Structure formats: structure tokens, C-alpha cells
Amino acid sequence: MISLAKTDAEKDALRKLLGYIANRTLTGTQAWTCFSSPKPEHLFNKKKLSLTFTKDEIDAFKSIKKKCVGKLELKHSRACAYCRRAVGRYGFGWHIEHVYPKASFPAQTFSLGNLTIGCVDCNLWKAARVDKWTLAQGIRIIEPIADGFRYGDHLNLVHLATEDICFVKYNPTSNPGTETYEKLQFADIERSTIIDSVNGELAALHRRMNDILADAQGDDSKTELVALLGKLKSSIYRLG
Template sequence: MRSLSENAVDRASLARLAKMLADDEITSGRAWACFSQPDQLKNFGDQKIAFSAAEVKAYKSLRKLASTKLFKQFKGACVYCRRPVGRYGYSWHIEHVWPKALHPRKTFLMSNLAVGCVDCNRWKGVRVDKTAAQVLPIIDPTQRGFKYSRHLGYVQISTEDLHLIKYLTKDALGAETHALLNFSEIERFTLIDSMNGDLAQLHSELRRLLGACNPEDPEDERLIELLLKLRGSIYRVQGT
């Protein structure tokens, strides 16, 4: 992300977080929370971190630049499920492909950042990020020469009344991605939402709540798990 720094203040502000992370003064989750929401005082209960007005401005500027670059690089689509994100699509997060908790040195590397929709980001956090220390069990869209079509096929059909998405697995990584990120649920709720406006509205609110949760917070982590289970139960019942 240093390459996005436009001036000495940006570089110094980013270097401060990177040094705190390297010196084990702060966890990768807290470092990213500071970068993402740089309030004047960041209170983590056992740790308080203050930033100057210049640093707050620098972090906000760098995040905007990173988001713009990633959105363009990945063509406005989630790197895992390929659904559109942004203004006319689903909510999204800056995604750490190799989990920052296990790979803190990759926290601010643009080469490890991508576009992830709320759905894929949350399932990856629950099922992948806690164990991917040496091997990533799902596709790595940041890998040199990566081609989505080698691992997964993405079929989308829309009519006036129906919207259908189908994923076709082509190899072991594609199959694991499909299973761990719960693509079957995406297929199910996409179809059901297109036929049931009330349920689609409820789903939109569930997704908003998921997007507002902080996976670094233990309380929010439990809420995320509960919301994902609740959504799964709703759509399993509707799909029967």
C-alpha cells in the first residue's frame, strides 16, 4: 500500500502502523481497524491508540485510493463468487486473501488485497482464515497467472421473474471454494429472493447487519456466526 502514498505524511502514517505491527505492539486486526476507521482515539479496552488529524486524513485517503484501485483491478466483482459489488451490487469489503491474523506482514500489502462480498468474506472468516497458515484451501485470486475458469464456472440466467446462479466446480480447489464459502446457499437464496420480495428485503437487512459486524471483535464474531446460521435456516426451509 506504500505505493499509493501520495506524500510524506501518508508514508509516515502507514509506517507507524506497520512498525507497531512488526514490533508486536498491536495485532493485525487492530492495525486494520485503526486504518479502516481512524478515529482520534481508538479504544480497544486494554489499549488506547490516538492519531493526529493529519494521520486520520492520511488513512482515509489511503483507504479510498486502495478501494478504488481494487475495485477497478477486480472489475467490480467479488473475487470468489464473481457477483457484482458496489453501488449497483452487493456490499463488499477489502479482502485479505491470506488472513492477516496468521500473516500479519501481509496486512498492508496491495498484493494480498482483493474485493470480497459480505457473504464470501464472512464464510471465509469463519471457515478458512483461522487455519490457512501454510496452505490456502480455496482459490487464490491474487496468484500470478490466476484464471477463475480453471477452478470454477459461473453461470447466471435472468428473466423477468427469476434470477438463477449456478457454480460448476472444475478441480479440487474449486470444489473446496464452493463448499467452504457456501456457494450452494448463494444459489439457493438468489433464486428464492427473485421470487419473494418480502424475503429479499429481510435478506438485505441481514446482509447489512453482517456488513456492520467487526470479525475482530469476539462478540461480533459470535453474532456473525448466529446471523449466518439464521440465514441458512431460513433459506433451507424456504427451499424445501
């Protein structure tokens, strides 16, 4: 990501966070919080740590993040790297996704080559069911940043839409594809797509929940809310 920092102020601000990671003042997750949600002071109560940032540093973080978002949108055609659903203004809410989780691989927190696009659903379930075990087990789901990666080598996606109904089906064709389908709950995506296309009220509720998830993910104070909404969405579409 340092390649996106064009001014001395941007480079110095990013190097400050990299230094905090290197000397273990901050974890990768904490450093990313400082970057993605910049403010004059960040308090990390478990470490009894208070870090301050100048206005120039805050502006630098915002500038770099904006450039990072634009680069990822262009590279990945505004689609989630895992489920391939459209994201952004005319699609689902999304987050910058660390393929190798920043909690276990802090040195890759600001590596542009480790970043991709993840919709709120895939981001939620990857954090809950994949990231915690990646350090010990490696990446068992698809690895969209790998050299020569082709989505079709792991998952075949069928997307059909008419005026009355929308249908999505994923067919895993490899072990990583199967792991992705199961751990990121693609069966729920298939169900929700059909149900939303024929039930406008439920579709509106789904969009509202996604908006809340998009705002809440990454905020440590809202971890329980994110988990609750994820379970609620899953329950709604399994009952539907």
C-alpha cells in the same frame, strides 16, 4: 499499499502502523482496525493498550483507504473475487479482503498484492471456515491473487435471468474450486438467488441483513452478531 501513499503525511501514518506490527505492539488485525476505522484513540483491552492518532493521521488513513477501494474496484470490476457477484452501490455490500489472513500473516496486512474484493457472505464464511487454518494448511480454496489465476480453471459459473426468475449455478472443476464451493457455502448463494427472485419480501430481508453484515464485519464488538446473522441467513435459505 505504501505505493498509494502520495504525501509525506500518508506515508508516515502508514509506516506508523507497519512499525506497530513489526515490533508486535499490534497484531495485523488490530493495525487494520486502526486503519479501516480511524479515530483519535483505539483501546485494546486484552493488551491494556491505548493508542492515539492525530487528525492528520486519521485523514491520511481515510485517503489511503479511498484510493485502495477505487483501485480494487477497478481491478476486479466490482465483483467478489470468490463468488463473482456484483458488489458496491448496485450490488452486494463488500469488504477489502485479505487473501492471506491478517491474523496469521501480519506482515501482509498492508500489502496491496494481498488484497482483493470479498462480498459480505464470502468474507464471513472465509473468516469462519478458512482463515483460521490457513497458516497450517495453506490456502486450499481458490487464490485470486495468484500469478496467472483464472477463475474458470476452478469454477464454472452459469447465471441466467428472465423477467420472472434468476438462476445461478457453480460447477467446481478443481480441488480448490470444490473447497471454495463447500467452505464458502455457494449452495446457499444458489438457493438464495432463486428464492429472492420470486419472493420480494424475502429479497428485501436479505438485503437488509447484508447491509447489517457489511457494517458489522470487522468490528470486534459485533463478532457474535455477525456469526448469528450468518447462521440465520443460511437457515432461512435452507428452509426456503
